[in-house]
Amino acid sequence: MLAYIVRRVWQMVPTLFGVMLLLFVLFNWVGGDPSYILAGKNLSAEALAGIRQQLGLDLPLPQQFLIFVRQVLTLDFGTSWSTQQPVSALLHSRIGPSLLLTGSMLLLGTVLAIAIAALVAYRRGSLTDRLVTLIATCAMSVSALVYIIAGQYWLAFKGGWFPIMGWSDSTLDNLLHYLPLPLLLGVIVGLAPDIRFYRSCFVEELGHDYVRTARAKGLSEPVIMLKHVLRNAMIPVVTSLMMSLPYLMMGAMLLETFFGIPGMGKEVVMAVERSDFPVIKAITIYIALATMLFNLLTDIVYKLIDPRVQLH
Amino acid sequence: MNPAPPLLSVRKLRVSFRDEHGHGAEAVKGISFDIPAGKTVALVGESGSGKSVTAMAITRLLPEHGCHIDPDSEILFGGRNLLTASRSELRSLRGGDIAMVFQEPMSSLNPVFSVGEQIIETLMLHTGVGRKAAQQRALALMQEVGLPAPERKMRSYPHQLSGGQQQRVMIAMAIACEPKLLIADEPTTALDVTIQQQILQLLASLQQKHGMAVLFISHDLELVGQFADEVIVMHHGSIHEHAPVRQIFEAPQDAYTKALLRCRPHLASRPAKLPVIRDFLGDSCYFEPPQRQRGYQTDDRVILEVQGLSVDYHSRHGWFGHHSQRAVDGVSFTLMRGRTLGIVGESGSGKSTLGLALIRLQQASAGRVLFEGEDMLALTPRQLRDYKRRIQIVFQNPYASLNPRFSVAQILTEPMLLHGIGCDTAERLQLAGDWLEHVGLPRKALAKYPHEFSGGQRQRIAIARCLTMHPEILICDESVSALDVSVQAQVLNLLQALQDELGLSYLFISHDLAVVKHLSDQVLVMQQGRCVELADADTLYAAPQHPYTRQLLDAIPQGWPHCIRPRPA
Incomplete structure (x- = not known):
C-alpha cells in the first residue's frame, strides 16, 4: 500500500x-x-x-x-x-465560505440521494418508484437558475423565512441564517440526477446471485439492502462522488454569485472578468x-x- | 409397515411466467413428488425443463414480478404449506431447515465480505448464538467441509479462493444450521471434473453424517446416478419418469430418459454420430451407427507444428518488482490436416492461453508455431492477415462471445468484408445464408439478433462465423462446455460432419475427457502449463501413463452403478 x-x-x-x-x-x-x-x-x-x-x-x-x-x-x-493583495491570502479568505457551502451540500445531498435511491430500488416497479423517477426526470429538466430565482423570490422575499442574500464574518451566523437557503437549493438541484444514478446502481446489484444467497440464508430485506447490497453499490457511487470533490474548491459559482457569498466561485468569475x-x-x-x-x-x-x- | 410421512411433498405445482408483453409461459406444469427424510432425490432435465424453477418455488425465491404460482399448488413441509407461509415463517425456514447451494459459487458469495463473516452471519441469525460462539462454530464447519488452513481462510474474501473452495464455503454456510433439506442446484456444473468429484463426495458424506435429505438438481444423468436414491426426469415442465436410481439406469421406461442416457459421449464407445433426443422421441426405432476409428495415420500431412511454445503473464509487485508467471511452458505438438487434436486440462492448466497464443491474441514468449512450415509468431501483422483467416476460434460462452447489438447478418458478413470474401453485400449475404443452412439454422435467422437464440443455436452461429472465412484450422475452446448434454451432442455431430465434409483440422480444448475422446485423434493432457502426456486417443484412454491423466479419467462421472458411497442392499 x-x-x-x-x-x-x-x-x-x-x-x-x-x-x-x-x-x-x-x-x-x-x-x-x-x-x-x-x-x-x-x-x-x-x-x-x-x-x-x-x-x-x-x-x-x-x-x-x-x-x-x-x-x-x-x-x-x-x-x-x-486588488494588489497577495494571491495566497486572497484565496485563503475565499476557500472557507466555499467549503462550508459545497461541503454541506455534498454531505446532505449524498446521504439523501442514497437513502431515497435505496428505497425506490427496493420497491422497483412500484408506484413510488415510478413517481420518484418521473419527478426526478422533470426536476432535472429545469434549469438551476429557475430554482435559485424562485427560491429567492418565494422562500426569502415573499415567505420571509430566509435572508434574500448575504454573508457574515461569524460562522455561527452563517450556519443559522445565510447558509440554509443556498444549501437547500443546491441540494435540490443536485438531488434528481444523483437519485437516478444511485437507483440504477442499486437495481443492478439487486440482480446479482449473492442477493439470492442472502435471501436463501433467511436474511430480512432491510438487512440484505443495507448490509449486502449497499456496500457493493457504493463502488460506482464513490467513483462519481470522488470525481466531484475537486470542484468543491471551485465553489458553487451560481449560488455564490446570486447569494453574495464571498467564495471561490465568485472569485473565479471576477478574476476571469478582470x-x-x-x-x-x-x-x-x-x-x-x-x-x-x-x-x-x-x-x-x-x-x-x-x-x-x-x-x- | 406404514412408511414415515415424507419430509417435503410437492403437489400439483404449477408455475408460469409472464414477459413484459403479458405473454404467459408455463414453466412447471402441475408436478407432484415427495422427498423422504434423509434421502437424496435428483431432479434431472435440460435447461428450460423447469427443474430450477421447482427448487426456487420450494424456498419461494422466485421473482415476485411476472411469476405466478397456481393457487391449487401445494408444497408441504412439516405439515405447513410453504406457498401460503408468511414472510417471517419463510425467513426462519430458509437457511435454517431448508438450505441451498447454487451453481456459480463465485457470484453466489458476496464479494466484499470475508467468507468467515458470511458463515457467521447465518449462524447468528438462526441459532441466536453470540459472535464468539458463531466464530468457533464457523471454524469447525470450515474444517468439516475440508477447507485447508481454516483460520486463515476465515478472513479470506471469495475471490481469493478457488472455485472448489468457494463451493465448500457455500456448503459450510448451507449446513451451518443443520438443515433437514439441502437443495443443491447444479452445485458442480461450474467446476472442474476432479473438483466436481470431491464436492460430490463431500455432499454425500455430509448427507449421511447429518441425516439430511438432499434435492439434487442437475442436467447430467450420469453424475446423478452416482449419488441419488431416486431420480426424477423432467422435460418441458412435466415429470417424464420418477423411479429409484437402479431402475432409471437398468430399465428406463420413458423414451426421453433413454435419450438422455444415450446422448452423452461415453468412454467405451465412439459412434460415428452421437444419438440426439429426437432419435428417441419419434416412432422409429433407434439403430446405433457404426463405430468410428480414430488416430493419426501414416499418410497424414502436417498442417500445424508447435515447438516449445511458452507464454508468460507479467504483473507488478511491491516497490519496483515485476512478477512473471509461466502460463504455458514449452508445449510441443503436431496437428495433421483433417484430424483433431484434443487438449485436456483443468482450469488454470494453460489450455486456453495456448489456444490464444496460437492465433497471436496472446503474446508468446518463446517457441515456434509452424503453419505449413511458416512461423506464425515471426510474421509481420500484414503477413499475418491471411493466416488469421485460415485459423479460427470458437469460444466457450455463446452468450458473451457474440456482439448483442449486431444482427446475425452483420456478425457473419463482417469477417468476410475484412478479408475481402465476396464482391458485394448481396453476395456476402447470400454466402452468409448458405453457411447458416450448413450449420442447421434457417436462412431467415440472418435478420435476428443473438439474444433470440438458445445457447446451442448461438454456438452454431459462432461456428458459421468462422466458416465464412474458409478456415483450415478451427480452435474450439470449450465450445460445448456450456451446453446441455443433448445440445452438446448436436453441436459435436455438427463439428464432426463439417470436418468430414470440409476437411477441417480441429484443436479441441476441453476439460471433459469423454467429449475429447469422442472427437479427437490425438490427445494432449496439460497440467500447470506443461504437457504431461501426448498420445493417440485410444492409447491414452486405454493405458494412461501419467498419474494426472489417470486422476482425470477417474473423475469422470460413470453413472450407476459406480456410486460414490455405500448403498443399502
Whole structure:
C-alpha cells in the first residue's frame, strides 16, 4: 500500500509539469499581452514598459517559465493584479465560505440521494418508484437558475423565512441564517440526477446471485439492502462522488454569485472578468493538484470498500 | 409397515411466467413428488425443463414480478404449506431447515465480505448464538467441509479462493444450521471434473453424517446416478419418469430418459454420430451407427507444428518488482490436416492461453508455431492477415462471445468484408445464408439478433462465423462446455460432419475427457502449463501413463452403478 502511494505521488510530478507547461503556453499565446489590460487608459510606451518590467514580462520566456515553476513549488503566486493583495491570502479568505457551502451540500445531498435511491430500488416497479423517477426526470429538466430565482423570490422575499442574500464574518451566523437557503437549493438541484444514478446502481446489484444467497440464508430485506447490497453499490457511487470533490474548491459559482457569498466561485468569475492572471494561474494549479490527490484517494477508498481491487 | 410421512411433498405445482408483453409461459406444469427424510432425490432435465424453477418455488425465491404460482399448488413441509407461509415463517425456514447451494459459487458469495463473516452471519441469525460462539462454530464447519488452513481462510474474501473452495464455503454456510433439506442446484456444473468429484463426495458424506435429505438438481444423468436414491426426469415442465436410481439406469421406461442416457459421449464407445433426443422421441426405432476409428495415420500431412511454445503473464509487485508467471511452458505438438487434436486440462492448466497464443491474441514468449512450415509468431501483422483467416476460434460462452447489438447478418458478413470474401453485400449475404443452412439454422435467422437464440443455436452461429472465412484450422475452446448434454451432442455431430465434409483440422480444448475422446485423434493432457502426456486417443484412454491423466479419467462421472458411497442392499 505505502509503496503504491509513493509510486503514485511520484507519478504526479510529470503530470503537474505537463499542466504547468500547458498553462504557460496558453497564457503566452492565447492570453495576449496583459500589460495592455493593466495599463488601461494611460496607454503610453513608457507605462507599458514599466508594467512589463514590473511583471517580469520583459524577461526571456525560459526565465519566465522558471519563475512560474518557482511560484508553483512555493505555492506563492505573487499579488493579484486587480486588488494588489497577495494571491495566497486572497484565496485563503475565499476557500472557507466555499467549503462550508459545497461541503454541506455534498454531505446532505449524498446521504439523501442514497437513502431515497435505496428505497425506490427496493420497491422497483412500484408506484413510488415510478413517481420518484418521473419527478426526478422533470426536476432535472429545469434549469438551476429557475430554482435559485424562485427560491429567492418565494422562500426569502415573499415567505420571509430566509435572508434574500448575504454573508457574515461569524460562522455561527452563517450556519443559522445565510447558509440554509443556498444549501437547500443546491441540494435540490443536485438531488434528481444523483437519485437516478444511485437507483440504477442499486437495481443492478439487486440482480446479482449473492442477493439470492442472502435471501436463501433467511436474511430480512432491510438487512440484505443495507448490509449486502449497499456496500457493493457504493463502488460506482464513490467513483462519481470522488470525481466531484475537486470542484468543491471551485465553489458553487451560481449560488455564490446570486447569494453574495464571498467564495471561490465568485472569485473565479471576477478574476476571469478582470484578466487577473496570477489568481487564475493559482486556481488552475490548485484544481490540478486537488484532482490528482483525490484520484489517488479514490483508489485507496476503492480498496477499502472492495477487497478485489488490487493496487498496482 | 406404514412408511414415515415424507419430509417435503410437492403437489400439483404449477408455475408460469409472464414477459413484459403479458405473454404467459408455463414453466412447471402441475408436478407432484415427495422427498423422504434423509434421502437424496435428483431432479434431472435440460435447461428450460423447469427443474430450477421447482427448487426456487420450494424456498419461494422466485421473482415476485411476472411469476405466478397456481393457487391449487401445494408444497408441504412439516405439515405447513410453504406457498401460503408468511414472510417471517419463510425467513426462519430458509437457511435454517431448508438450505441451498447454487451453481456459480463465485457470484453466489458476496464479494466484499470475508467468507468467515458470511458463515457467521447465518449462524447468528438462526441459532441466536453470540459472535464468539458463531466464530468457533464457523471454524469447525470450515474444517468439516475440508477447507485447508481454516483460520486463515476465515478472513479470506471469495475471490481469493478457488472455485472448489468457494463451493465448500457455500456448503459450510448451507449446513451451518443443520438443515433437514439441502437443495443443491447444479452445485458442480461450474467446476472442474476432479473438483466436481470431491464436492460430490463431500455432499454425500455430509448427507449421511447429518441425516439430511438432499434435492439434487442437475442436467447430467450420469453424475446423478452416482449419488441419488431416486431420480426424477423432467422435460418441458412435466415429470417424464420418477423411479429409484437402479431402475432409471437398468430399465428406463420413458423414451426421453433413454435419450438422455444415450446422448452423452461415453468412454467405451465412439459412434460415428452421437444419438440426439429426437432419435428417441419419434416412432422409429433407434439403430446405433457404426463405430468410428480414430488416430493419426501414416499418410497424414502436417498442417500445424508447435515447438516449445511458452507464454508468460507479467504483473507488478511491491516497490519496483515485476512478477512473471509461466502460463504455458514449452508445449510441443503436431496437428495433421483433417484430424483433431484434443487438449485436456483443468482450469488454470494453460489450455486456453495456448489456444490464444496460437492465433497471436496472446503474446508468446518463446517457441515456434509452424503453419505449413511458416512461423506464425515471426510474421509481420500484414503477413499475418491471411493466416488469421485460415485459423479460427470458437469460444466457450455463446452468450458473451457474440456482439448483442449486431444482427446475425452483420456478425457473419463482417469477417468476410475484412478479408475481402465476396464482391458485394448481396453476395456476402447470400454466402452468409448458405453457411447458416450448413450449420442447421434457417436462412431467415440472418435478420435476428443473438439474444433470440438458445445457447446451442448461438454456438452454431459462432461456428458459421468462422466458416465464412474458409478456415483450415478451427480452435474450439470449450465450445460445448456450456451446453446441455443433448445440445452438446448436436453441436459435436455438427463439428464432426463439417470436418468430414470440409476437411477441417480441429484443436479441441476441453476439460471433459469423454467429449475429447469422442472427437479427437490425438490427445494432449496439460497440467500447470506443461504437457504431461501426448498420445493417440485410444492409447491414452486405454493405458494412461501419467498419474494426472489417470486422476482425470477417474473423475469422470460413470453413472450407476459406480456410486460414490455405500448403498443399502
